[in-house]
Amino acid sequence: MASSISWIKQHRAAALFVVVFLAGMTVNALGAYTGQIWFDESYSVGLATKSFFDIWRIGAADVHPVLYYWMLHLVYLVCGKSILAMRLFSLVGTALLGLLGWTHIRKDYGNATGILFTFFVLLSPWGIQESVDVRMYSWAAVFTMVVLIYTARICRGLLDKEGFDGIDLSWWLIAFGFALASAYTHYYAAIGAFACMFVLLIVVVYAVAVHVSGAGKALRTFVIAALACVIAYLPWIHAMMSQVKGVSDEYWIEFYFPQTVYEFLEFPVRTVAINGIIKNHDSNPLGPLPGIAFYVLLLCVVVASVVYVVTLLTGIKNHQTRSAQLQHNWFVVGLSGKLSMPVCMLYSTSLLSAGLSVAIHQSIMQARYLSCILGAACLALAVLFAKLLEVCDSDSKAFTTRLLGKRALLAVAVVSYIILGGVNQVQICNASYDWYNWAVVDYYRDVVRAKDGSLLPVYAEGNIGDTIVAAAPLSMYVPEATITIPTEKLAYEAYTPSIELVDDVIAHAKTKHGRMIYVGNGADDHYAQEFARQIGATVVESKTFWRPYKSNMWTISILERS
Missing domain, CATH: 3.40.50 (Rossmann fold)
Structure with a gap:
């Protein structure tokens, strides 16, 4: 017992991560044990029972790519047509996304950001909504998050002193490999991966223009990897074009203004259940508290964003954040920054989906699809709120009152998020386990x-x-x-x-x-x-x-x- 306490004191960050991860996974797992399925899930189950070839042939007539169905087919081969096994498979995707907070985000962004990322992923109302559905969203979120992480690493490497020599070849393979996996899993995931690759291309071209060390090699690597992805995606192009035509002819999604806009802007918080609570359509044991928590959380995000921007600008003005990277063009550095990359993935996906909706004269804008890039939204939140802790640690004692206010802001945001995630899961479980x-x-x-x-x-x-x-x-x-x-x-x-x-x-x-x-x-x-x-x-x-x-x-x- 004493040794355990000693370990916790020495490894507080690891201990806190374990607590957050286990608590979050427990909450997500609560909805996994229902035998209920709805239309979309029944399609996943039915298609997973077919052969790999038939999944490709039949899936080509659907509206989504087939990688997830192939993965689910492997589950079917091992466990049969078990709804529980298929739900747990989705839950594994959720777990892997949460684990990225410790294995990757912590190393790139720091302990606070890594732990907050895992917290926001596992307690997200939209994350909980899709974490055990027999659908592709949790796995798509893993794929796109890996793309974001490794494209960001490559961007930072190119803008660092070592240039191309500081970038591991495996980073390129992982980034483009998972981009291909994203494109074969869901079209929103494909758009999110494309947004990251576009940022990477801008940084690579800039590196070539200013003669960064090894920039030419980086450009050749990018072109070769991109061509390999295009060639690997060619077999699906015909199916994709047929699906686009089918969507434009007979798709069912409707655009509701301003509700759809709100759902996109307030992702990953505003779910169907939360929307009902906000409009007082759905009763809950906490009364008006969840509705209050929703608006309080939004206010906290706005304030945290202001703090982040002010702190960043002040640091640049005072030359406190001068580094090898900031000697470069401010736009390029900012575009590949800690907050910019996830925000770019999130809102580029939203804007491109809106543009495609206009192009094909049929809305494809559904907030549920943004679950494919859940990691980007949660990383943006984690970076914003981790900045509050960074400011608290760096400011002098003369500003104690102000710092306590910032810590309180983080605490209020965390509590509000827990309330919304918890209420959302209670609503889901009540509906899932209802005998009727x-x-x-x-x-x-x-x-x-x-x-x-x-x-x-x-x-x-x-x-x-x-x-x-x-x-x-x-x-x-x-x-x-x-x-x-x-x-x-x-x-x-x-x-x-x-x-x-x-x-x-x-x-x-x-x-x-x-x-x-x-x-x-x-x-x-x-x-x-x-x-x-x-x-x-x-x-x-x-x-x-x-x-x-x-x-x-x-x-x-x-x-x-x-």
Whole structure:
């Protein structure tokens, strides 16, 4: 016991990191043990059961690249179609992102920034929202954060005294290798990686212009690595162009002004749950406290930003921050700075996604996608608030009162962040573990069987973009009951054979007699009634079920056709 206490005293930073990491991972793991899935997760599960080749073929018709699905396929090969295993796989990505705070951020930015980075990552409302989803976001965040770390290292190396000779070749390989992995995981991740590479290119070109040692080698290395990435991405280019066309023709994301703008500007804090709390739509045991914490946190970020800028400008004016790097062009040095790189990744991704939305006449702006660059947002927060501690340590005792105010500001920000992350996780867990989530599954499992035990025909027609939201998860819960849907969309082959794709579901249903089931998404049986009219059937019974998990309303109808 005494030796443990002694170790903690000698390694306070390491001990604090361990506490932050374990506490954060515990909070994130709370939502991993639900068997619930929603449409997007059901797609991940379904596609992961296919072969590597089929994942490429079918995934090319979806809206995301396929690297994550290949990774998830490996989990499937080991653990089978286990929702828990797939959720824990996402949680591993979250853990790795948090560990970067100690293994990399601490070494590059200092103990305080490293620990704060891990804290902001693991307690982020958006991070928690996606940490155990059976989706690619936690792993995309790892890939893009590695790109940011190593491109920043290369930039600093080029602007240092040693120039190219001070840069390890492995940094180039890691930076461009993970940029390629980012591009094959999610398009927002690709944009984030591109932003970092663009900054790196500016620094490399500047280094060549001012004759930094080995700058020519750096430029050749950049060009070769970039060409290698382009060549490695060529097999996916055709699929990407097809996906862009599909998105422009039939995508579902809508842009809401000013809500969407707020969600982007206030990432990674403003989630759907937090948004409900702010607008007083959702009740919580802490009453108005989370809403207050949200605005207090935003104020703390603004104040910390002002402190950071003032401190930086004062240091430059007083020649306190003069270094080999600051002898160079201030814009280039600033562009590759501690705060600039993560901010550039975060807001370049936001701006480019907005530009692409305008170009294809369809919004692709969804705050959830920014989870791919969660690390950049959290690093920016960590750098800002670590500066408060740096100022506190460097100022004289004459400013004790002012310093206490800065420490208090950090404490208030940390407490506010904990409140928001905690409330967000409570909301998630309440929805995930609500018993009523299973009511629709249990009902469907009962009615889909005839009295003799045989399975009834099941249909989902109407607006297939809506109906598949209910049909897809049910096809995973009760795979023995085949659901017939009318579509030629290759992407939905991920659900075969539990979902059968046909050209004309009406003609298919007209070959059946007796009782059948209709699965619909929404609060009424409008589609079921229309379907029954077209095939000459009657609706015997319709039941609507509210699923708290991901806020879905499903309607199951029993039809009779003579």
